[in-house]
Amino acid sequence: MKATGTAHKYGDHIDTDAIIAARYLSTTDPIELAAHCMQDIDAGFVERMEPGDIMVAGENFGCGSSREHAPIAIKAAGVSAVIAANFARIFYRNALNIGLPIIESPEAAAAINTGDEVTVDTEAGTIVDHTTGQEFRFQPLDGIAAELVEAGGLVPMVKEKLAARK
Amino acid sequence: MNITEKLLARAAGRDEVKPGEFVNCALDLVLANDITAPIAIDEFYNMGATAVFDPKKVALVCDHSTPNRNIDAAAQTKKVREFARAMGIPNYWEADQGGIEHIILPDKGLVLPGDVVIGADSHTCTYGALGAFSTGVGSTDAGAGMALGECWFRVPETIEVIYTGKLQPWVSGKDLILKLIGEIGVAGARYRALEFKGEVIESLEMAGRFTICNMAIEAGAKNGVVAPDEITLKWIEGRSQREPVVFASDADAQYCRTVEIDCNVLEPQVAFPHLPENTKGISEVGDVPIDQVVIGACTNGRLEDLREAAKVLEGRHVAEGIRCIVIPGSHAIHLEATREGLVERFLEAGCLVSTPTCGPCLGMHMGVLAEGERAIATTNRNFVGRMGHPQSEVYLASPAVAAASAIAGKIAGPED
Numbered sequence: 001m002k003a004t005g006t007a008h009k010y011g012d013h014i015d016t017d018a019i020i021a022a023r024y025l026s027t028t029d030p031i032e033l034a035a036h037c038m039q040d041i042d043a044g045f046v047e048r049m050e051p052g053d054i055m056v057a058g059e060n061f062g063c064g065s066s067r068e069h070a071p072i073a074i075k076a077a078g079v080s081a082v083i084a085a086n087f088a089r090i091f092y093r094n095a096l097n098i099g100l101p102i103i104e105s106p107e108a109a110a111a112i113n114t115g116d117e118v119t120v121d122t123e124a125g126t127i128v129d130h131t132t133g134q135e136f137r138f139q140p141l142d143g144i145a146a147e148l149v150e151a152g153g154l155v156p157m158v159k160e161k162l163a164a165r166k
Numbered sequence: 167m168n169i170t171e172k173l174l175a176r177a178a179g180r181d182e183v184k185p186g187e188f189v190n191c192a193l194d195l196v197l198a199n200d201i202t203a204p205i206a207i208d209e210f211y212n213m214g215a216t217a218v219f220d221p222k223k224v225a226l227v228c229d230h231s232t233p234n235r236n237i238d239a240a241a242q243t244k245k246v247r248e249f250a251r252a253m254g255i256p257n258y259w260e261a262d263q264g265g266i267e268h269i270i271l272p273d274k275g276l277v278l279p280g281d282v283v284i285g286a287d288s289h290t291c292t293y294g295a296l297g298a299f300s301t302g303v304g305s306t307d308a309g310a311g312m313a314l315g316e317c318w319f320r321v322p323e324t325i326e327v328i329y330t331g332k333l334q335p336w337v338s339g340k341d342l343i344l345k346l347i348g349e350i351g352v353a354g355a356r357y358r359a360l361e362f363k364g365e366v367i368e369s370l371e372m373a374g375r376f377t378i379c380n381m382a383i384e385a386g387a388k389n390g391v392v393a394p395d396e397i398t399l400k401w402i403e404g405r406s407q408r409e410p411v412v413f414a415s416d417a418d419a420q421y422c423r424t425v426e427i428d429c430n431v432l433e434p435q436v437a438f439p440h441l442p443e444n445t446k447g448i449s450e451v452g453d454v455p456i457d458q459v460v461i462g463a464c465t466n467g468r469l470e471d472l473r474e475a476a477k478v479l480e481g482r483h484v485a486e487g488i489r490c491i492v493i494p495g496s497h498a499i500h501l502e503a504t505r506e507g508l509v510e511r512f513l514e515a516g517c518l519v520s521t522p523t524c525g526p527c528l529g530m531h532m533g534v535l536a537e538g539e540r541a542i543a544t545t546n547r548n549f550v551g552r553m554g555h556p557q558s559e560v561y562l563a564s565p566a567v568a569a570a571s572a573i574a575g576k577i578a579g580p581e582d
Contacts, residue, residue, distance in 0.1 A: 013352055013441060015549045022528035022552075025201045026231060026238035028208065040551035060353040060386060064549060065528070066288040068205055068304035089357050089388055090288055094304035144188050144318050158213040158310045 001101050003080035004119040005053035007112045007129075008045065010038075014057050015064035016091065020073040028069070030076035037073040051078035054120060056112045058084065062091025068098065075100045081120045083127060085109040096145055097154035103127065108136040122149075168324050168419035169391050170359040173299035176411070177282040185323040185422075193223065194298075195276055196311035197285030199267055200228035200239070203246045205305035206286055210312055218253045219315030225257035225276060226250050227267035230524045235531035265496025265522040268292040268380060268464035273496065278402060279394040280411025284311050289464050289546065291382045295375035296402065297394030297412060302383060322388045323422035324359040325350075329366035331430035336580040338474065339374030340466060340544065340564035342366065343381040344435035345427055348445030356386035358422065361415065366429045367392060372401045373470035380465045381546050384442040434579050436542070437562035440550045448567060448579040458541040459490040459572040460553075461565050462520070463527045466544035467495025469502055471565040476508040478569035478580050484516035485575030491533045493520045517572070529554045542571045 018041045020033055027033065038045040055074065061084035062070060071094045074082065082095070085106040095102045101122055108127045112118055116131035127136040141149060151157040167175065167182065175183040177191035196218075198206045203226050210218075218224050226246050231239035250258035257276060264270065268289050271277055279297035283290060286308035293300035303317070311317050327346055347354070360382045367375070375392050382390025392398075394412045402410060436451050438444040461475050472494060484490045492512045494500035500522065503509050512519050526533030527545040535541055535554030541561070543553065548560035563571070566580040574582060 015547075017528070017547070017549045017552050022201075022230075022530050023534075025530075026236060026242060028204050028242075040556040060356060063352060063386060064288065064383075064547060066286055066290075066302040066304050067201065068286075068306060069201075071304075072205075086353075086356070088353075088386060090302050090304060093307060097304060097306040143320075154306045154310055155209055155212050158215075158313055162214050162313060 001122040002119065003052055003054070004117065005080055006050065007054050007056045007114055007116045007118045008049060009112060009114040010057040012058035013060045013063055016062055016067050016070040017064055019062065019070040020067065025067060025069055030072050033069050033073040034076035037077040046077060049077060052080045053078065054118050055079050055082045056109055057082065058109055059086055061087050063088035066090045068094045071095045071098055071100045083108050083112065083120065096148045099153040103138055105136050105138040168361060168415040168421065169297065169393055169413045170299060170324050170361065170389060171321060172413040173280065173282060174319060174321055176280070183321045185321050187321045188318060189321060190316055190318050191282050193284060193311050193315050193317055194281035195223050195225060195283040196308055197225045197227065197267060197271065197283065197287065197290060198305065198308045199230055199287050200232060200243045200246055201230045202286035202305045202308060204242050206309040206312065207245060207249045209306045209309035213309060213313050215313035218255065218312045221254045222256060223315070224255045224312050225271055226255060227270065229266045229522065230528065231530055232523055233521060262497045265499065266464045266467055266524060269467055269495035269499070272296060272376065273498065275402065275405025278406055278408055278410045279398060280413065284308065284317050288383045289380050291387065291389050292376050292380040292464060294379040294382065294389050294391040295372060296398060297392060299389055299391070301389045322357055322359045324361050325355055325423045325425060326361045326363060326421040328364040328424065328426045329362070329429055330364050330426060331366065331428050333366055333429050334432060336434055336566045337429065337432055338564045338566065339370060339377035341432060341435045343378040344437050344442065344445050344562065345432055346425065347381065347385045347442045348435065349425060350385055352384060352441050352443045353386045355382065358387055360385065360387045360390040362390060362392050368395065371470065372397060373468045376468065377465055381442065384546055434564055434567045436567065436577060437548055439548050439559040439561065442546070442548060442562060451577050454561065454577040455540070456488065456542050456571055456576055457539040458533060458535060459488060459568050460493065460526050460533055460541060460543035460545060461490070461568050462493025462495060463524065463545040464495065465546040466565050467493055467499065469499050471544065472503050472508050475565040475569040476511045478566050479515040479517070479573065480511060482515060482573045484572045488572055488575050490517040490572035491520055491526060492517045494522055496522050526553055528552065542568050542577055544568050
């Protein structure tokens with residue numbers, strides 16, 4: 001996956017209530033969820049962002065509730081990848097399961113600023129900040145995480161497993 | 167090995183596991199609720215599944231938006247109910263059989279020591295109090311769990327938390343876990359297990375242990391666990407036909423970190439907005455006026471919690487203008503609290519007593535905050551906008567502190 005977009009930067013411990021507030025969870029429609037993405041901490045996000053833009057955050061991104069509506073809202077809003085210093089574990093699993101590209105890079109997360117033009121290349125394991133000229137390398141996924149991305153998420157992977165059982 | 171490693175090794179059919187290894191575990195229970203199950207059900211069908219792996223090992227609990235807060239929520243619970251019927255899932259309950267998921271599943275004997283459980287709710291870690299491995303996942307993982315009866319995990323490193331000394335009056339499980347989160351931070355146990363031990367835990371009743379494990383996720387933990395003992399075994403008596411599997415950590419078990427908390431000097435704790443790690447002792451709180459009090463939730467909606475609150479409220483009255491909402495964790499608890507006279511005491515004290523629901527904890531309904539309003543709650547999260555408007559505030563505390571605050575009209579300890 002290779003994507004270029006404008007960075008939108010947030011701080012540490014961005015919780016899933018901030019990503020999508022519970023009052024919007026009486027629907028599972030990705031488009032409706034996307035309309036309220038980040039609303040409580042950044043009301044203008046949805047209007048400001050362009051499809052393909054990149055979300056950048058500090059530590060423990062996606063902490064709190066297990067609501068898969070959070071990565072669904074981010075993905076449906078058009079975000080091409082989330083770069084964070086690190087992720088809360090349920091969010092991490094959920095993002096891999098639904099095919100939202102996530103990258104752990106404390107260096108990139110610290111250096112990139114809101115508004116920077118950024119390219120993420122998950123195959124090459126690189127992040128380029130075109131605004132500052134900085135380049136960052138990150139460890140490509142391995143193990144089950146890599147298999148999940150390869151399969152296109154958990155649904156196709158389980159589909160294959162179930163078919164093999166028959 | 168430590169308990170978490172033993173639990174995962176058994177479910178993976180292995181003699182031994184080490185932190186960092188990936189294991190595929192057989193599941194004893196898969197849970198989802200009215201918010202997470204609708205997506206889990208869609209993905210379950212998208213996976214090509216036609217039947218759940220074992221209807222008795224799936225539980226679907228509608229508790230977040232119930233009693234249905236609006237038409238969309240009603241449609242969601244309807245979808246969950248119809249799926250449960252279609253799949254022959256016995257663990258779906260209406261009305262008088264129901265309540266908050268993390269309270270009713272242990273109460274109904276659906277989780278036992280030795281089990282491996284996933285739930286599409288982050289507070290699924292609650293059941294570690296029984297000596298189970300139990301962790302929150304998202305909807306797609308829950309859908310896969312329902313289809314396959316298995317789930318992959320990375321074996322976590324474990325932090326041992328040792329509570330020493332003696333609990334002081336009015337200090338409870340909530341204070342023990344808030345103190346820990348204050349010490350290690352909301353990411354302090356990220357990707358790790360928390361194993362709670364020490365003399366204080368050994369003498370703590372199950373209600374307190376559930377509260378502690380419930381909030382393991384608020385330190386970022388994958389799971390929290392307490393070694394099953396006589397208190398555990400006595401508590402599960404008569405709840406299940408299945409046999410518990412009791413594990414204890416070996417003498418040479420490995421831990422990545424040890425945290426010791428001296429309870430001789432531990433006072434009731436309050437977590438300030440907007441993270442559970444912003445804890446202060448009650449004596450350091452200062453003057454914090456409140457608008458609303460919530461006593462309940464999967465954290466503190468058990469009968470013991472209601473008794474603690476009622477003890478503080480006995481013969482007293484909620485301060486003028488304060489909305490104190492008491493939410494028993496299940497219909498069964500509501501009934502028992504009524505029989506014990508607790509409900510009457512709450513009503514006489516000026517509290518509102520609600521039907522079981524997660525409602526206000528996540529700002530869903532039944533006590534949503536307006537801009538600028540402030541609540542103290544026995545819930546588990548105080549993130550921005552958690553209980554309503556993004557400019558509202560939530561302070562986390564025990565039932566005793568919440569009740570005392572309702573009387574004072576500002577945050578106060580039970581001794582005040």
